[in-house]
Amino acid sequence: MMNIDVLSIFPEMFEGVLGHSILKKASEKGAVQYNIINFREFANDKHQTVDDYPYGGGAGMVLKPQPIFDAVTYLTEQAKSTPPRVILMCPQGERYTQKKAEQLAQEEHLIFICGHYEGYDERIREHIITDEISIGDYVLTGGELGAMVVIDSVVRLLPGVLGSEQSHLQDSFSTGLLEHPHYTRPADFRGMKVPEVLVSGNHKLIEDWRMKESMRRTLNRRPDLLENANLTDQQKKWLDKLINVNE
Template sequence: MNIHILSLFPEMFAGVFNTSILKKAQEKNEVVLNVLNFRDFSGNKHHQVDDYPYGGGAGMVLKPEPLFNAVESLTTNTEQKRRIILLCPQGERFSQQKAEELSQEEELIFICGHYEGYDERIREHLITDEISLGDFVLTGGELAAMTIVDSVVRLLPNVLGNAESHEKDSFSTGLLEHPHYTRPVEYRGYKVPDVLLSGNHAEIEKWRREQSLKRTAERRPELLETAELTDRDKQVLRVLKSYHK
């Protein structure tokens, strides 16, 4: 996968992209991360990328020319699949399902905005997606881009040490993930549940599913409305609901 970031502050990405899983993914040639300063594509001697909004109002608006020019410099192969993603508060709220969808692409281009907003022609004629991290406003799109890239890259083949590591992550199954325990068996009087020490894998998986359902019901009950639930899952939830009455 090729991932390009268009930003006015490319130096922000060095620490994140050269550490941990993202660094290893690049070393394994599973992803190429490329950060460009779209100010270099402004086309004017002052490298201006923003201007006052027509009609008046507060703040500055990003001009279309730098971003169109920057994207066109990256897309010499018109046959290659690509998603051009605008990061903004008005976009679709990011989710694990969106991360899984984007991980199937060959090329992603993220546009990190600043100032008051974007010239509307960028939205109408350049991008394929608008994504938001949530109902709040950041100074720019850089932190959102880092978050989304990390979420997507860890889903690529061979990036995580265990190919199944992400399959039961919170939200991947539509539920929150079950609790985890490791050594020692007892710490300060707190013991690991007996079922996890039993060696009975069927019972362990049953316990983990029940715990996942319980945790979701307690912390994020709205997720249960869209989760794929078996008859047994529904029975477990009925017992939980009865217990908490």
Template sequence: MMNIDVLSIFPEMFEGVFGHSILKKAAEKGAAGYNVVNFRDFANNKHQTVDDYPYGGGAGMVLKPQPIFDAVSDLKERAKSTSPRVILMCPQGERYTQKKAEELAREEHLIFICGHYEGYDERIREHVITDEISIGDYVLTGGELGAMVVIDSVVRLLPGVLGSEESHIQDSFSTGLLEHPHYTRPADFRGMKVPDVLVSGNHKLIDEWRMKESLRRTLQRRPDLLEEAELTEKQKKWLDELIKLNE
């Protein structure tokens, strides 16, 4: 089972997320366990303050090191885990990708630190965390929403969580490409028909159609992904044909 701890001064934000959908099912199946800790409880001052003014002046407040250092140490001791991945949700972190999700899904213990205010004391970065992650080039009020995104994307990759093991393998980005279009019944909806190949019963042609459409969609919407995608010779040939059609 993967143990997931979250440090946040707003732990109630996670109640709905962990109590529904895939994350709830993962907990019920014993694939993942969640623990949200208010790191304000670890503050060693009478008013339980976790932030202070930055040295050198400037706008905003900075999270103090002591509550987070002590909270992480406590979580490690309780879990008897000496090497968890300690993840700082931060706009300065590496941009989150499916590859990173797959990497984290191989871990046994993840600790997420969700900050607020202007930022973190730099000693937290230097001595506590193992990863800094950003879910995009924009700024959120706090790290909670970003942590929810990362946790959801990781937990769904754990063995036995999804109904079909092929589901996440075929997802967009898992193959380095965007996913092909999907259709369901009826085959003819208000004159809009499902492509003939999908109702042909010929699975070889269906697989080829899906791959070509995946390439087409990636070329149209995220051509940057093609620069690092590992394509077979057949896929490269199909891609060249698509590029020529678009010229």
């Protein structure tokens, strides 16, 4: 079972997200245990102060090191597994990818630090974290929403969480490409028909069609992904034909 601890001064933000859909089912199945902690509880003054003015002046407030250091130390000492990955949600971190989600899904214990205000005391970044993650090139009010995104993308990859163990293998980015189009019944909806190959019953032709469409969609929408895609010789031939058609 994976243990996920979240340090936030707004723990109530996580109640709705973790209490519904796949994230709730994952907890009920015993695949994951969530622990949301208000790190004000670790502040060492009676006012539970977690932020202060920055040295050198400037706008905004900075999260103090003491409450977060003490909280992470406590959680690490309580851990019964290998040392946790301590993840700082920060717009300066590495851009989050499906590959990173797959990597984190192999861990037993994750600790997320969600900041607010102007930023973190740099000693937090330098001494206690293992990963800095950004979910995009923009700034949010705090790290909570970003942590929810990462948690959702990781938990759905845990064994037994999705209905089928194969469900996530063809997800966009899992293969290095965008996912192929999907269709369901009816086969003819207001004159818009499902591609004939999908109702042919020929699994080899269906597999080939899906791969070609995946490559077509990637070429049209995210051609940058093809630069590092690990393609077979057959896939390279299909890609060449697609490029020639587009030219």
